[in-house]
Amino acid sequence: MNRPIAQVKYVGHKKAIKLSHLGIHTTRDLLYHFPRRYEDRRQLKPLNQLVPGETVTVRVMVVSWEQRELRPNLVLVRAEVSDGHHRGYALWFNQPYIKRRLPPGSLVLLTGKVSRRSIFPEIQVEEYELGDSEGSSLNTGYLVPFYPSTAGLTQQWFRKVVFQALSESLPFVEETLPLKWRERYRLVPLSKALKDIHFPADEEALRQARRRLIYEELLIWELALALHNHKRRMVAPGIAHSRDNTLVERFLRSLPFSLTKAQERVIQEIFADMEAPRPMARLLQGDVGSGKTIVAAAALLKAAAGGWQGALMVPTEVLAEQHFLTFKRLLAPLSLPIALLTGSTSRKDREKILLGLEDGYISIIIGTHALIQQDVNFKALGLAVIDEQHRFGVRQRAELSSKGFLPDLLVMTATPIPRTLALVAYGDLDVSLLDELPPGRKPVLTYVLSESQRQQAYRLIAREVLAGRQAYIVCPLIEESEVLEAAAATAKAQELQTKVFPGFRIGLLHGRMRPAEKEEIMERFRQGEIQILVSTTVIEVGVDIPNATVMMIEGAERYGLAQLHQLRGRVARSYYQAYCFLVTRNNDVEAKRRLKVLVENHDGFAIAEADLKLRGPGELFGTRQHGWPEFRLAEFPRDLKVLEQARKDAHFLISSGYLDQPEFAVLKALAESKIQQLKL
Ligand SMILES: Nc1ncnc2c1ncn2[C@@H]1O[C@H](COP(=O)(O)OP(=O)(O)OP(=O)(O)O)[C@@H](O)[C@H]1O
Numbered sequence: 001m002n003r004p005i006a007q008v009k010y011v012g013h014k015k016a017i018k019l020s021h022l023g024i025h026t027t028r029d030l031l032y033h034f035p036r037r038y039e040d041r042r043q044l045k046p047l048n049q050l051v052p053g054e055t056v057t058v059r060v061m062v063v064s065w066e067q068r069e070l071r072p073n074l075v076l077v078r079a080e081v082s083d084g085h086h087r088g089y090a091l092w093f094n095q096p097y098i099k100r101r102l103p104p105g106s107l108v109l110l111t112g113k114v115s116r117r118s119i120f121p122e123i124q125v126e127e128y129e130l131g132d133s134e135g136s137s138l139n140t141g142y143l144v145p146f147y148p149s150t151a152g153l154t155q156q157w158f159r160k161v162v163f164q165a166l167s168e169s170l171p172f173v174e175e176t177l178p179l180k181w182r183e184r185y186r187l188v189p190l191s192k193a194l195k196d197i198h199f200p201a202d203e204e205a206l207r208q209a210r211r212r213l214i215y216e217e218l219l220i221w222e223l224a225l226a227l228h229n230h231k232r233r234m235v236a237p238g239i240a241h242s243r244d245n246t247l248v249e250r251f252l253r254s255l256p257f258s259l260t261k262a263q264e265r266v267i268q269e270i271f272a273d274m275e276a277p278r279p280m281a282r283l284l285q286g287d288v289g290s291g292k293t294i295v296a297a298a299a300l301l302k303a304a305a306g307g308w309q310g311a312l313m314v315p316t317e318v319l320a321e322q323h324f325l326t327f328k329r330l331l332a333p334l335s336l337p338i339a340l341l342t343g344s345t346s347r348k349d350r351e352k353i354l355l356g357l358e359d360g361y362i363s364i365i366i367g368t369h370a371l372i373q374q375d376v377n378f379k380a381l382g383l384a385v386i387d388e389q390h391r392f393g394v395r396q397r398a399e400l401s402s403k404g405f406l407p408d409l410l411v412m413t414a415t416p417i418p419r420t421l422a423l424v425a426y427g428d429l430d431v432s433l434l435d436e437l438p439p440g441r442k443p444v445l446t447y448v449l450s451e452s453q454r455q456q457a458y459r460l461i462a463r464e465v466l467a468g469r470q471a472y473i474v475c476p477l478i479e480e481s482e483v484l485e486a487a488a489a490t491a492k493a494q495e496l497q498t499k500v501f502p503g504f505r506i507g508l509l510h511g512r513m514r515p516a517e518k519e520e521i522m523e524r525f526r527q528g529e530i531q532i533l534v535s536t537t538v539i540e541v542g543v544d545i546p547n548a549t550v551m552m553i554e555g556a557e558r559y560g561l562a563q564l565h566q567l568r569g570r571v572a573r574s575y576y577q578a579y580c581f582l583v584t585r586n587n588d589v590e591a592k593r594r595l596k597v598l599v600e601n602h603d604g605f606a607i608a609e610a611d612l613k614l615r616g617p618g619e620l621f622g623t624r625q626h627g628w629p630e631f632r633l634a635e636f637p638r639d640l641k642v643l644e645q646a647r648k649d650a651h652f653l654i655s656s657g658y659l660d661q662p663e664f665a666v667l668k669a670l671a672e673s674k675i676q677q678l679k680l
Contacts, residue, residue, distance in 0.1 A: 001028040001169055008165050010157070021150050027165050031194050034213075034632055035145035038206070039111065042142055047086035050114045050121040057111040058083060058123065060090070065099045081110070089122045098128075106130065129156050143200050162198050170195060176216055176670065178663040187212040214633045218643050221631070222650035223659070223671035224678065229281060230654055238279030238406040239382050242306030245271070247334060248298050254333060255294070262436035263291055267298050269432045270410060274302060274383070280408035286434030287604035288569025289441065292412050293323065293544070295434070296385045297330055299410055304336055304363035308382025308407075312366045313400055317342045317515045318522055318538060319387070324366045326544070331364075341367035341376075344515035372399040385410045414569070415562055415608065437572075443602040444551075444572045446580045448595045450587070457552050457581040458500055465504055465531045469549040469576060473534045474567060476555025485536045486512040492554075493534040501532060509535035537563075539570060546574035556582035557591035561611035564595075565604055 005024055006016035024030050044059050060081035067077045077098055079090045090110050092098050102108055112125040147158040173191040182189065188196070188208045196209035252259065259267070266284060273280035286292045300310035312327075314320050324340040331338060339353045339362045356362035360379030365371065381404025386396075401409050411429060449457060461471045475492050478485040493508040507530035509521045518538070524530045526545055533539070533548075537559075551571045556564060564582065571578040582598065584591045597610045634642070653659040659668050 003027045005030055010161050010164055018150055018152050027169050030165050034197055036148050037146045038143040041144045047083045047088040047121055052114050052116045055113050057109055059109050062102050062104050062106045064104055087120050091122055091124050145198055166195055174666045176667045214639055215642055217631055217634055218646035219649060220670050220674055222647045224674035226650045226654055227671055228675050237277040240277040241274040241302055243275050247305040248302050251301055260436045260438055262434045263295055266295055266432045266434055270299050274408050279406040281429050282410050283429040283431045284412045288414050288566055289573050290434040290437055300364050303383035308380050309378050310364045310383040311371055312385045313371050314387040317368055318518055320366055320368050321519050336363045337361055338364045341365055341370050343370050372396060378403050381407045383408045387412045440575045441572055442577050444568050444578045444580045446599045448582045448592050451583060452586055454583055460579060461550050464550050470547050471532045471550035472548060474553045475536055477558045482511045486510040489534055489536050504531045506532045509533060509538055511536055511538050543570055549576045549578040552581040554583050556595055557584045557588055561597055562608050564598055565607045
C-alpha cells in the first residue's frame with residue numbers, strides 16, 4: 001500500500017509527477033483518491049430513444065465528418081454516427097483535430113447532452129472514449145467512476161491505473177477495523193469497500209462502501225483529536241491558577257455596568273477550569289454583542305494576578321488594536337503591563353516586547369498571528385485566549401499553546417455554531433455559552449431593499465447622523481480581489497460625499513490600506529469625527545462602536561447569512577434603536593427570500609442553522625481553509641450522526657485501553673499520523 005506510485009504499471013515517471021500534483025504519492029493515496037461522481041452506463045440507449053436535454057452515453061460508429069465555421073472563432077465539427085440501426089450526430093466546437101483522432105469506422109463511446117434539431121438526435125460531446133481500446137470494459141457497462149483529475153490524465157487512464165493498483169494491492173490491504181467492530185455496525189471489510197468505491201457492481205455496493213469509508217474517516221479524525229487531548233491532559237498536570245480573585249473582583253466592580261447572568265455563569269465555569277490543575281480546553285460561544293470581551297478580560301486578569309502571562313490572539317489588526325485600547329482602558333486602574341503585537345509593530349517596539357515577554361515583565365499581550373512567530377517566547381504563558389477562532393485553524397491554536405507549558409486555552413467564537421458542528425471544527429473542547437444579551441438591547445430593525453429603493457436607507461442615515469449617531473455602509477464582497485473591492489469602496493465613498501451626503505463627514509476603510517491608516521480611520525470613527533464609514537468587510541468581526549446605529553450592506557446577496565448577522569451585530573451594541581438595510585439587485589426574488597431569514601430572526605443560532613442548510617459548513621466558516629477540516633467523503637451536516645458515533649467510539653477505544661490492543665494497531669497508527677499531518 002505504501003509503494004511509490006511510479007511502481008504501479010502504466011504510471012511511469014512523468015505521470016507520477018502529474019499525480020503528485022493531486023497529492024498522490026503512494027498506492028494508498030491512489031486508492032484513497034475517490035471518484036467525484038459515477039455515471040450509469042449499464043444500459044446504453046439506442047439513438048432513437050434519446051430525449052432532448054438529458055446527458056447520455058452511447059456506443060456508436062463514426063460514419064462521416066463535416067466541418068463548418070459558424071462565425072469567426074467558432075468552428076463546428078460534426079460527425080454522423082450510427083449505432084447499427086439508427087442515425088445521429090455528434091458535435092464538437094473548436095476541436096477540428098477530433099476528426100483525425102476518430103476516422104470513419106471508429107467505434108466510440110460518447111457522453112454528452114442531447115438536443116434535436118431535425119428528426120435525428122444530436123449530442124454535444126463532453127467526453128469520448130474509443131469503444132474498443134484497451135481496458136474499455138472499465139469504461140462502460142456499469143457505474144463508471146469519474147476522478148478529480150489534472151491536465152494530461154484522462155479518465156480512461158485513471159480507471160485503468162486504479163484498477164491495476166487495486167489488483168496489485170487488495171491482497172495486502174490491512175484491515176483497520178476488527179471483525180467484531182465491523183459486525184456491530186454491519187460494515188463491509190476495507191478491501192471490499194475500496195474495490196466498490198471505485199468499481200461498484202451496483203448502487204447498493206457503492207452505498208455500503210461509502211458508509212464504511214465515511215465511518216473510518218471520521219473515526220480516525222476523532223481518534224486523532226481525542227488522543228491529542230488525552231495526551232495533553234495526561235502527560236503532566238497543567239497550571240492551577242490562584243483562587244484569589246481580589247483583583248478580578250475589583251476590576252468587575254469598576255465596570256459601568258453589571259454582568260449579565262450568562263457572563264457570571266461563564267466566568268465561573270472558566271475560573272473553575274483555571275483553578276484545577278488540568279489544562280483547560282474550552283470554547284466560549286456567544287452571539288454578536290453578548291459581551292465576550294469582558295469574559296476574556298476577567299480570565300486574562302486572573303492569570304496575570306497569579307503571576308502568569310496571558311495572551312489574546314485575534315484575526316485582524318483592526319480588532320487587535322481595538323481590544324488593546326479596551327483592555328488598556330479597562331485595566332488602567334490595576335497598572336498591569338499590557339502590550340500589542342501585530343505585523344505592523346515597528347522593529348524597535350517589537351524587540352522591546354519580545355524581551356518583555358521573555359523576562360516576564362509583560363503580563364498581558366494582545367496580538368494577531370504575529371504572536372505565533374518562532375521568535376516569540378514567554379517566560380510563563382498561563383492562558384491563551386483565541387478570539388474569532390474560525391479564522392484560525394486547529395494548528396494555529398496548537399502553536400499558540402505550545403508557547404507555554406500546557407497553558408489553559410480559551411477559544412472564543414461569535415459565529416454561533418450548532419453544537420454538533422462545533423465538535424467537528426473544534427474537536428474535544430468543553431463548551432460555555434453566552435446565551436443572553438446585555439439588558440436593554442433592541443432587535444435591529446432589518447429591511448431588504450432593491451437597489452432602486454436605496455434612497456430610503458439614505459434618508460434614514462441622514463436622520464440618524466443629524467441625531468448624533470453614526471452609520472456603516474458596506475460595499476459588495478468581491479471574492480478573490482481585494483483590489484477591485486477597494487476600488488469599488490473608494491468610488492462609493494466619493495459618490496456619497498459629493499452627491500448624497502455633501503454635508504457629512506465620510507470615511508473610507510478597506511483591506512488595501514496600511515494598518516496605520518486603518519487604525520487612524522477607526523479611531524476617528526470611534527471619536528465620532530467620521531460620521532459615515534464606507535468600508536469593505538474588514539469591519540466584519542468584533543468591531544465595537546456603540547454609537548453606530550445604521551448598517552447598510554450593498555450587494556447583500558453575495559454574503560452568507562451568518563456573515564450578514566455578524567455585520568448587523570456591529571450596530572446592536574447600545575440602548576439606541578438600530579437599523580440594518582440589506583440592498584440587493586432589483587428583482588432578485590431568490591435573494592430576497594433568503595435574506596428574509598434575517599428580517600425575521602435575531603438569534604444567531606437560528607440564522608446559522610438556516611445558513612448551514614442553504615450553503616453548507618464551508619461557507620458558514622467563511623472560506624474553506626479557515627479551520628474547517630477537509631474530509632474525503634464525509635459531508636456535513638449530512639454525516640453528523642456518524643460523526644457523533646465516531647466520537648463516542650473514539651473515547652471508548654481510548655479510555656477502555658482497546659486502542660492499544662494489537663487488532664487496533666493499524667487504526668492507532670493512522671490516527672497518529674493524522675496528528676502529525678495536522679501538526680497538533
Ligand atoms: N453586562 C453588560 N451590560 C452592558 N453592556 C455590556 C455588558 N457586557 C458587555 N457590554 C458592552 O456590550 C458591547 C459588546 O460587548 P463585546 O464587544 O464584548 O461583545 P462580543 O461578544 O465580543 O461581540 P462581537 O462578537 O460582536 O465581537 C460592548 O460595548 C461592551 O462594553
